[in-house]
Amino acid sequence: MQSDIPRTGDARAESSPHADPFLQRFELTDVVDLIYAAALGEGASWQDLGDSFMTLMNAQRATLWLGEEPGATGNLLMHADSYDEEYAYRYVAIDPYREAAGKVGLDETVRRRGDIRLGHEIIPDASYVKSEFYVDFGRKSSRRYMIGGLIGTSKVIPLGLHRDVASQPFVEDDKRTLSLLLPHLQRALQMRARLAPTAASLGDGALDLLPLGVIIVDREMRLLYCNAEADALLGDPQCGLSIARHGRGPHTSASRLVARHPADDAQLCSLVAAASRGSAGGGMQIRARSSALTGDSATLSALICPALRHLSSPGQPNMGTSVVGGAATVLARRLLGRAIPPFGLLIDLFGLTRSEAEVAVALAGGVTAEEVARTRAVTLDTVRSQIRAILRKTGASGLRDFERIIALSSTMHTATAGSRKTGID
Template sequence: MQSLPAQEAAGLSALISHLYDAALDAALWPGTASRIAQALGSTSTVVKLHGDSGQVSLLECTSNLVVPERDQAWADEWHRRDLWVERSLAYGMSRIITDEDLVTPEEQVRSGFYREWLPYLGIHHLVGAVFLTAQGAVGVLGIHRPRDAGAYTDQERRQAAVVLPHLQRALRLGQHCATLAQQHSVAMQALDRFDTGALILDGACRILHVSAMAETLMRACPELVVVRGHLSLHHPMLTDKLSTLVHAAWETAHGRVGKPGSALLVPRSRRMPLVLEVAPLRPASGAFGEERPAVLVFLRDPEAPLDVARLRDLFGLTRTEAAVAVALGRGQSPENIATDMGIGIGTARTHLKRILAKTGTHRQAQLVALLTRSMTTMAS
């Protein structure tokens, strides 16, 4: 940018800084096209991707290029048949071009692209480039202005040439950050779907994440409390034990000598205790230093009800057989089940035999273990 006038160089420098900021924070991306247009003395900008299958994705454009819904199908077709993109591909990747390089005045007169599409958008002149992206699609940077504004100059070509590599890097960085964000979101959603509660803590029991099921179990269990953002228990001895378990898992996550994981029982009034298990989450190392380790805490409710509908789907049980299976999973005897359901003990045992046959088990204890392990997966 040393060959550019100071004011133009400062404007491009601010634009480049914004590109990288927007790559790290997607909330800053809207409006980027307007910044590019302003920095290059233009009225519109589009950044888009052309895929192998002919699909076009508009990543960002100025508001004057937004097409009403009624014209969207027509606009999509012109984007797929973009003459400037077709000619730029033949011209070469990452080469700054203008409309004058691509289309002769004689071709403009005959081209529907120039006679229909460009007048609709109110543009005529182009400076820009096509380039490869990390996703394998063809990226397009198009900067435009109307006919009466005049063709782009060599100076403006140089300005676009300054911006292009930074836009490419920012897009790659943004796509990488988006992939990491998606992976994080998927992991958090997976934790939320488990019918076992999950919390992520640091070494001091500070809560970093709580799954939906963990929140539900904690609300229903007064023994589990949160004190200034830290997981604790109402009873001091249990709190000390939890702290010891978490610290040991934290040490293990650091690669030091420590117990890799353990558990404790969280008492509940008139109910079976919750099972709390602790495990280390080892950090991943990267070029910018090692990520902080963490501790994963599972909360399991031994009284959690089995899902009748899911049992029927999984093992092909009838509605009554599924109800009997749920009762067995709660630890009830066939005699108690018969009384609760208002059926004879012989009928209850017949249902049990059918359930054993359908699940491929041979004893009641084996059946209960299978039901518990099969259904302790994901919440509906």
């Protein structure tokens, strides 16, 4: 496949005098393919991925624990051994790296996405080698040196790679290598969460059973494939996505995917272009139309990912999972309609100013702080100051908690309005 991800040999041979000749032939793109194949259960196992991570990074252990994984309660990246059992039974509670990861919230993980750290950047090396964890367990289980990062899905998930005492420590070049892979692991787990619950096998016909749209486009946004739900979304005039016809005829190759809101279309094109070049893509919300700031709420949640071969060719069996260069997958699902409370209710309930109430309604409608600043012709610092005031006055611990409070306020408003209509006190 064509990709802007460098070959491992090119990236490491120049910077590491101890580079193994095999590593020089090992391509990062092979590991990217394995990431998606393992996460989606299509032609590769988690252990296959773990083996490739350890080969690529010259590590003796790889760790990734997904507690909700069916039938796999331990470390997914390696076959269970006595060390894993000993770790799960006793040493997980005193693992200093896991303890540090546990202190990082999901919102902070999102902000630190792609932030790879060496072991000594998490806990000072002198402290680590004197810890009970290392003295009693880490020394004998090849956990002298560590490199890792955090993945944020529905919870914070730490990924770790470990070398034994006879090895060289991980260095900055290793951080750069892992930083190219971690976003793909994040994206693959998000794809798995959306696709796997409905389709245990993503073979022929399975995609049409999914309750979300699967759209494959090339880097020019030309449609290559749509499943049944995507066809329904694109045919809905209230949906934030549409198709622009180029030329005549019914062929999808003559159609281009567009977002109805210009700002959303620009962001969607940017994410598709990045994913088609080999990056992990990203997520966004898509509004129904281009209109005023207030009341212009999002209708779709979209995840833009690399195009996978078995999704791009669902009618062809045994395709295997690999990334297709020059194309991207858009996974789109409808958002439940959000009732936004009126400005007056927010002012009465929480003592917001009119400006703060307008910003609160915009944020609840899915608009970003940057867009609020641009639309209101104020600085981003001003909007951030208003957001801090909104969080303080509503008692919200963060934007996610704020959305919950707004939803409750909307319910209160709806119930009150219903009581007035029916005469119920």
